[in-house]
Amino acid sequence: MYLKALSLKNFRNIPEASLSFHEKFNVFVGANAQGKTNILESIHLLSIGRSFRLADYKGLISWEKTEAFVRAWLELPIGEEERTIQLTVEKKKTFKNGKGVSPNQFQFMPIVLFAPEEILLLKDSPQARRDYVDGLLIKLSAIYEEHLRDYKRALTQRNKLLKDELIPKEEKKKQMTLWESPMVEHGSVLIKEREAWMNKLNGILNEYYKIIGHDAKSAQFAYSNNVNLEEFSTVQEAKREEELERKASLVGPHRDDFKAQLDTHPINAYGSQGEMRTFTLALKLSEIKLFEEVLNQSPLLLLDDVVSELDEKRSAYFFSYLQSYTAQVFATATALSLFPKDCLKEFRAWEIRQGKPFTF
Amino acid sequence: MTSPIDKLVHALGKLPGVGERTATRLAFFLLRAPKQIAKDLSEALKELHDKVKLCSVCCNIADKDPCRFCSGGRRDQNLICVVEEPSDVSAIEKTGAFRGVYHVLHGALSPLDGIGPEDLKVQELLNRLKDSHPKEIILATNANVEGDATSLYLARLLKPLGVRITRLASGIPVGGELEYLDASTLSKALEDRREMN
Numbered sequence: 001m002y003l004k005a006l007s008l009k010n011f012r013n014i015p016e017a018s019l020s021f022h023e024k025f026n027v028f029v030g031a032n033a034q035g036k037t038n039i040l041e042s043i044h045l046l047s048i049g050r051s052f053r054l055a056d057y058k059g060l061i062s063w064e065k066t067e068a069f070v071r072a073w074l075e076l077p078i079g080e081e082e083r084t085i086q087l088t089v090e091k092k093k094t095f096k097n098g099k100g101v102s103p104n105q106f107q108f109m110p111i112v113l114f115a116p117e118e119i120l121l122l123k124d125s126p127q128a129r130r131d132y133v134d135g136l137l138i139k140l141s142a143i144y145e146e147h148l149r150d151y152k153r154a155l156t157q158r159n160k161l162l163k164d165e166l167i168p169k170e171e172k173k174k175q176m177t178l179w180e181s182p183m184v185e186h187g188s189v190l191i192k193e194r195e196a197w198m199n200k201l202n203g204i205l206n207e208y209y210k211i212i213g214h215d216a217k218s219a220q221f222a223y224s225n226n227v228n229l230e231e232f233s234t235v236q237e238a239k240r241e242e243e244l245e246r247k248a249s250l251v252g253p254h255r256d257d258f259k260a261q262l263d264t265h266p267i268n269a270y271g272s273q274g275e276m277r278t279f280t281l282a283l284k285l286s287e288i289k290l291f292e293e294v295l296n297q298s299p300l301l302l303l304d305d306v307v308s309e310l311d312e313k314r315s316a317y318f319f320s321y322l323q324s325y326t327a328q329v330f331a332t333a334t335a336l337s338l339f340p341k342d343c344l345k346e347f348r349a350w351e352i353r354q355g356k357p358f359t360f
Numbered sequence: 361m362t363s364p365i366d367k368l369v370h371a372l373g374k375l376p377g378v379g380e381r382t383a384t385r386l387a388f389f390l391l392r393a394p395k396q397i398a399k400d401l402s403e404a405l406k407e408l409h410d411k412v413k414l415c416s417v418c419c420n421i422a423d424k425d426p427c428r429f430c431s432g433g434r435r436d437q438n439l440i441c442v443v444e445e446p447s448d449v450s451a452i453e454k455t456g457a458f459r460g461v462y463h464v465l466h467g468a469l470s471p472l473d474g475i476g477p478e479d480l481k482v483q484e485l486l487n488r489l490k491d492s493h494p495k496e497i498i499l500a501t502n503a504n505v506e507g508d509a510t511s512l513y514l515a516r517l518l519k520p521l522g523v524r525i526t527r528l529a530s531g532i533p534v535g536g537e538l539e540y541l542d543a544s545t546l547s548k549a550l551e552d553r554r555e556m557n
Contacts, residue, residue, distance in 0.1 A: 178512050181508075
């Protein structure tokens with residue numbers, strides 16, 4: 001599977017653009033704030049149906065325009081597919097080969113994004129790490145998304161109930177339990193899935209960390225669950241009083257964390273800057289490997305300004321990895337010279353100036 | 361004086377899904393179309409609140425009280441199907457497979473929308489059960505988080521009465537092909553599989 005061509009209209013700062021891609025390596029260069037990342041963002045939108053920078057798609061429409069288009073031609077094993085996303089202020093519409101469809105009728109296009117912000121993930125809040133893992137598992141597991149949605153729904157209902165000042169305590173106690181059974185039902189699935197997938201991921205992560213870092217330390221993105229599967233209902237019951245007091249649900253996978261560790265020491269407290277970068281890179285490569293194992297297919301890579309983030313040791317490994325990578329790659333950089341010559345044997349490059357792509 | 365057109369546009373604009381442009385289009389349509397159309401509409405609107413009532417037994421919307429299901433003795437009063445909305449009654453009626461009576465809750469529990477048990481027709485259901493003793497109550501609320509919580513609430517409330525309580529099954533739609541089903545529907549159907557005779 002690869003992206004043959006892309007056409008954009010009124011997307012962010014890009015008034016109009018048509019790009020026809022190389023099967024393997026595509027580079028967008030240019031100064032900052034010219035629109036390089038916007039192109040990656042449009043590809044991400046075509047794959048996942050949403051942006052990686054914005055929750056609300058309306059911000060993707062160019063300033064003072066009412067409508068934006070993202071259209072792509074994909075080469076699939078079963079033939080060519082044209083997919084279009086039309087964004088208007090009112091709604092987002094998706095089309096497959098010219099016919100209106102719901103986005104889940106698109107052939108799934110696996111994608112892995114490398115963004116400079118990701119190193120922050122290790123230092124960020126548990127919420128950010130949960131969002132990262134959820135985003136990954138939604139793509140890997142067929143059942144995860146629906147259980148996550150229903151779990152969050154029940155949780156929000158229960159929290160709202162706990163916060164309601166008008167309902168007497170005894171009545172609250174009665175109604176709290178109504179939302180507990182869906183929380184246990186769907187939450188148990190989340191715990192099981194997180195456990196299983198993190199186990200798989202960690203096996204791979206540890207290998208990559210050793211290779212990239214030339215370091216014998218054992219690297220883990222350890223799943224630290226708030227409650228064990230078998231004890232979910234009993235702990236939930238035991239905490240009811242405290243929950244009424246604190247007006248929030250305290251038990252369940254919504255309070256899980258994932259802890260980046262080297263030899264069981266938390267990396268955000270004890271790790272060096274270099275160790276954190278190596279860890280992040282190893283994590284992303286593990287993500288790719290998981291896709292390959294589960295889908296039997298390499299994901300498309302979106303590399304947003306990654307080269308500037310790598311030091312010599314890591315970039316040597318990363319570029320040799322890219323050279324032998326079989327699926328399509330899209331990268332942004334401030335200059336083409338940041339890529340080693342070996343990487344640029346078969347490629348196409350554009351310079352982006354004020355939202356307009358110029359071929360090299 | 362406000363023009364009658366402006367007045368109508370303003371009134372129509374309050375309907376869900378109708379913006380000012382649509383309201384204007386509708387108003388001018390009614391002005392130009394044969395008078396009978398506007399007349400029929402205005403009469404239908406006038407009758408709406410005068411003639412539509414809630415049945416004092418099942419809380420369904422009806423043109424008489426008690427409604428056609430609760431009176432006349434043609435329906436099985438031993439079987440009560442509890443639904444969220446009046447439109448659910450129409451949906452079940454279309455099947456022609458249900459001969460019992462209904463109870464309409466007018467919503468589902470949802471703290472997010474500020475809806476608690478006292479906002480639903482729950483007390484009406486309890487009052488009803490004081491006089492009559494049905495054999496079975498079918499909880500036919502929606503198969504989502506709120507519908508399930510509402511059913512669970514009712515099941516707990518009604519259990520002491522000793523009546524048989526059932527929940528609508530969820531799973532594969534008739535004529536549905538497995539490959540097109542979403543994962544959770546399919547796993548629900550697997551869970552609720554039954555013995556074949």
